[in-house]
Amino acid sequence: MHKGKNVMTKYVGILTSGGDSPGLNAAIRGVGKAAMGFYDMKVIGFRDGFRGLMENRTMRLDGGELSGILTIGGTILGTSRDKPHRMLVGDKICDMTDVILKNYEANHLDALVCLGGGGTQKNALRLKERGLNVITLPKTIDNDVAMTDVTFGFDTALTIATEAIDRLHSTAHSHHRIVVVEIMGHGAGWLALGAGIAGGADVILLPEIPYDVEHVAHTIRERRRAGKPFSIVAMAEGAIETKVLDETKAAEKKKARAKTKDEKKSASAELKKVGAQYTDKTLTLAKQLETLTGLESRVTILGHLQRGGTPTAADRLLATRLGAACSGFLNDGTYGVMVAARGDGTEPVPLEHVAGKRKTIPFDHPWIETARRVGIGLGD
Ligand code: F6P
Numbered sequence: 001m002h003k004g005k006n007v008m009t010k011y012v013g014i015l016t017s018g019g020d021s022p023g024l025n026a027a028i029r030g031v032g033k034a035a036m037g038f039y040d041m042k043v044i045g046f047r048d049g050f051r052g053l054m055e056n057r058t059m060r061l062d063g064g065e066l067s068g069i070l071t072i073g074g075t076i077l078g079t080s081r082d083k084p085h086r087m088l089v090g091d092k093i094c095d096m097t098d099v100i101l102k103n104y105e106a107n108h109l110d111a112l113v114c115l116g117g118g119g120t121q122k123n124a125l126r127l128k129e130r131g132l133n134v135i136t137l138p139k140t141i142d143n144d145v146a147m148t149d150v151t152f153g154f155d156t157a158l159t160i161a162t163e164a165i166d167r168l169h170s171t172a173h174s175h176h177r178i179v180v181v182e183i184m185g186h187g188a189g190w191l192a193l194g195a196g197i198a199g200g201a202d203v204i205l206l207p208e209i210p211y212d213v214e215h216v217a218h219t220i221r222e223r224r225r226a227g228k229p230f231s232i233v234a235m236a237e238g239a240i241e242t243k244v245l246d247e248t249k250a251a252e253k254k255k256a257r258a259k260t261k262d263e264k265k266s267a268s269a270e271l272k273k274v275g276a277q278y279t280d281k282t283l284t285l286a287k288q289l290e291t292l293t294g295l296e297s298r299v300t301i302l303g304h305l306q307r308g309g310t311p312t313a314a315d316r317l318l319a320t321r322l323g324a325a326c327s328g329f330l331n332d333g334t335y336g337v338m339v340a341a342r343g344d345g346t347e348p349v350p351l352e353h354v355a356g357k358r359k360t361i362p363f364d365h366p367w368i369e370t371a372r373r374v375g376i377g378l379g380d
Contacts, residue, residue, distance in 0.1 A: 010039070011044075011107065012044075013058075013112045014044070014046070014112070014115070015045065015047075015050065015053055015112070015113070016075040016077045016114075016116065017049035017119070017123065018117045018119050018120050018140070019140070020073075020074045021117075021139045021140055022156035022311035023311040023318065023319035024074065024079075024153075025069040025070065026319035027322060028061070028066070028069070030323020030324045031137075034326075034327035034328070035326075036062055038327065041327070043062065044058050047077055048082075049080040050083065050084050052078070052080075054096045054100050070320075073309045073310055081119065084127065085097055109133075110330075111132075111134070111135060112133065112135075114134060115137045117138070121145065124351055125352065125355040128335075134335060135348075136339070137152075137326060138322075141191060141306055142154070142190060143188070144185075144187060144188035144190065144358050146354050146359045148338065149342060152315045152319040154190065155311075155318070156312045160309075161183050161192075162199045164199075164305075165232060166199055172232055178286065178289050179299075180235055181233065182235050182237060182282040182299070182301040182303075183234055183236055183237070183306070184236075184237055185238055188207060188208070189204075189207050189238070189360075192205070192235065193206060197371055197376065201233065203216050203219050203232075203376065203378070204234045204376055204378055205235040205285075208363070210242040211239060211379025212243075214292065216285070216379045217289055219231070220233075224295070229295065235285065239379075241281070244274065247274045247277075248278075251270045251271040254267045255268060282301065318341060321346065334348050337349055337351060
């Protein structure tokens with residue numbers, strides 16, 4: 001078979017950054033196998049994200065380390081949420097970009113591959129602006145990276161959250177209860193919406209659509225009237241009550257307008273008080289719904305279960321094809337881009353078009369329309 005061999009051997013570094021996500025190992029393997037086996041490049045790993053690059057903690061990947069990892073969750077490289085320009089060193093936050101640039105040079109790298117979500121895209125762009133050849137891949141269970149059809153990790157988390165809703169149904173039904181299930185997703189509700197529809201939730205609450213507790217209660221009371229005295233509420237981590245949102249906005253405005261020290265102090269205290277209502281909102285909602293419907297409630301927080309374990313076939317396939325495509329871009333010298341999933345193919349998208357642009361659910365998205373048409377309440 002023809003190999004896409006370079007005349008000069010290229011040296012590539014790879015790291016995983018941000019929250020771990022099923023499919024990361026499949027992606028590392030995809031990049032590594034194609035880069036080393038097909039293009040004859042040299043590939044090394046950096047441990048624990050940008051921190052490992054800053055501390056020059058490397059991992060060889062050419063001695064069988066890529067074998068047997070396709071089906072394994074997490075990341076063999078380890079990960080962290082460290083940012084090059086704001087890293088905790090000792091007890092100080094420091095800009096470690098220069099050290100990172102030095103280590104890139106010291107390892108004779110031609111390029112650095114960063115696998116990560118929204119934060120990683122921003123950090124990669126900063127390194128690009130400092131002259132590094134960077135390529136990223138979009139990973140996150142939240143599916144909120146801009147300019148790609150989908151991120152790897154999402155399908156696995158969707159499957160786990162859907163199965164959880166399936167299982168909660170029988171117990172909610174047996175006890176005539178409301179079960180509020182909290183699903184990951186602070187800034188975007190793809191996971192809650194997808195799993196809510198696939199699992200047949202009765203109400204889905206999203207960060208994109210502020211909810212009114214009375215509307216949620218109304219949906220549940222209507223169900224009881226129709227002979228269904230139980231309900232499943234799928235709530236995204238970042239879902240927010242309209243009342244709290246309005247109060248937060250007002251407090252933020254007041255803080256921005258504050259001039260004197262006292263005014264500033266009181267505005268900050270008010271903002272803090274509003275923020276306090278926002279913590280434990282899943283438990284709060286469950287209690288509010290008990291009062292408003294007369295039904296008993298229970299809360300299930302899926303948490304990190306959604307990120308653990310073996311990736312689905314769809315995630316393995318996506319991560320592998322993005323990884324393999326990445327090695328082609330490395331070979332061509334197409335740097336400063338994210339390898340986006342586009343239909344069955346891939347597309348290099350300049351990091352400037354991705355960084356800092358979270359992909360939230362548009363109000364007219366077909367999934368929203370679908371939820372409404374099948375009678376799922378969205379709390380608005
Ligand atoms: O970024 C993915 C994600 O799983 C989010 O859905 C969630 O809000 C967050 O990470 C949790 O972060 P951590 O693992 O740092 O608690």
